[in-house]
Amino acid sequence: MEVENKSVIKKFIEHNKRVFSRETSMKASVPLVLFEFNEMHSSHIAYSYLANVLATENSATICAYGVKSEPSCMQKVLLRLKKKVEPAAYGIYKSFGVKEFVSVKITSRQRKRARKLFDGIHSELKSKQDLEALCINDVAVGNLFYDSYLKKYQKPTIDLGLEEFKAYLLDSIELFVFWEDFLDNNQVLAINVSHCVYNLAIPLRLAVSRDIPVFQASATHIYRLSNKNLFAYNDFHYFPERFAALPEAVKQAGLLEAEKRIKRRLGGEVGVDMGYSKKSAYGFSRHTRLLQESPRTKILIATQKWPQ
Numbered sequence: 001m002e003v004e005n006k007s008v009i010k011k012f013i014e015h016n017k018r019v020f021s022r023e024t025s026m027k028a029s030v031p032l033v034l035f036e037f038n039e040m041h042s043s044h045i046a047y048s049y050l051a052n053v054l055a056t057e058n059s060a061t062i063c064a065y066g067v068k069s070e071p072s073c074m075q076k077v078l079l080r081l082k083k084k085v086e087p088a089a090y091g092i093y094k095s096f097g098v099k100e101f102v103s104v105k106i107t108s109r110q111r112k113r114a115r116k117l118f119d120g121i122h123s124e125l126k127s128k129q130d131l132e133a134l135c136i137n138d139v140a141v142g143n144l145f146y147d148s149y150l151k152k153y154q155k156p157t158i159d160l161g162l163e164e165f166k167a168y169l170l171d172s173i174e175l176f177v178f179w180e181d182f183l184d185n186n187q188v189l190a191i192n193v194s195h196c197v198y199n200l201a202i203p204l205r206l207a208v209s210r211d212i213p214v215f216q217a218s219a220t221h222i223y224r225l226s227n228k229n230l231f232a233y234n235d236f237h238y239f240p241e242r243f244a245a246l247p248e249a250v251k252q253a254g255l256l257e258a259e260k261r262i263k264r265r266l267g268g269e270v271g272v273d274m275g276y277s278k279k280s281a282y283g284f285s286r287h288t289r290l291l292q293e294s295p296r297t298k299i300l301i302a303t304q305k306w307p308q
Contacts, residue, residue: 009041009088016095020052030061031187034203036194037064037101039089043194046217048096050192054213055097058189064093065102067200102182106174110181114174122169125160136176139209141202145172148199172199179203183210192217196231205230 033054035047051062093101106114117136125131134142149158149168158165179202182188190213193204204225207214214225216232223232243251265272268283291298 006088009092012045013091013095016048016092020048020096031058031189032063033058033060033190033192034102034188035062035064035093035098035192036200036203037066037089037093038194040194040218041088041092042219043217044089044092044096046219046222047192048092050215050217050222051096051098054190060189061099062097063100063102064098065203066104068104104175104178106178110177111174114170114177117173117177118170121173122160122166128158128160131158131160136173137180139176139205141172141176141205144197144199144201144205145169147197148172151198172202175199176202176206179206183207183212188212190215193225196223196225201230 033051035051054060055062090101121134121136125134128146130142131146132142134140134145145168146158149155149165149172152168153164183203183206188207191203191207192215194200194216196204196216204214204216208225208227208230216223216225218232221232223229225232243254246254261272265280266282268280270280271277
């Protein structure tokens with residue numbers, strides 16, 4: 001980690017310790033607010049404030065949780081070393097009041113239950129559409145499993161009969177069973193997740209099915225999730241009604257400004273409403289036409305390449 005970043009993180013930790021000084025106990029009866037543990041430092045400012053608001057309003061203890069199963073012995077040793085050598089994330093979480101880091105530990109009983117579920121589920125999966133529509137105990141998880149597998153193994157699609165996929169499906173079901181048991185056996189009053197997709201969202205799906213408040217906080221937004229709104233960044237669904245409620249003068253001014261910005265972006269200007277952008281996807285046209293003229297419908301599929 002760069003010296004400058006270490007300095008900034010140190011100041012942020014000191015700030016949190018000054019601002020958030022709640023004293024809580026870790027008794028079993030104390031209700032919990034859970035925050036996913038990650039190293040997304042840009043989101044940790046929002047985590048700090050949201051966690052303390054939720055904990056104060058509910059007289060709850062703040063806990064962080066890992067998203068992966070308990071590591072091997074060697075991984076545990078490396079994890080301890082990391083905490084000592086690069087304690088930034090752990091230090092930040094402790095600074096805003098985290099009292100415990102919950103690990104995903106799959107018990108033998110949970111493994112047996114997951115195996116039983118797996119045997120019933122996999123035998124009924126006849127198509128990829130069946131996987132996408134998969135629900136376990138009325139909780140929709142199929143699309144999470146599907147996307148997580150593709151991302152992890154960098155595959156274009158799924159082969160339901162592949163041993164690799166079967167092993168991953170079993171792991172995913174074990175994770176589901178762990179969180180189902182955790183929510184059954186602990187008084188969880190709120191959860192904050194980093195993403196609303198992939199297996200990262202398993203706690204989200206289980207929580208909203210039980211009417212537990214779930215949030216997704218980042219550097220720029222805080223979303224409240226529900227069964228009707230399972231995904232963040234879907235504000236566009238409400239644009240028509242919000243636009244309709246604006247005064248006519250504001251509508252016209254907005255349309256003109258939007259047109260200017262679109263022209264700037266399509267003209268090759270970098271960073272229009274995208275401060276993180278370093279290179280434009282647009283510029284001078286090098287072709288008169290890329291597709292032959294025809295009456296057939298044209299469909300553009302815009303893919304995103306994930307870093308290795």
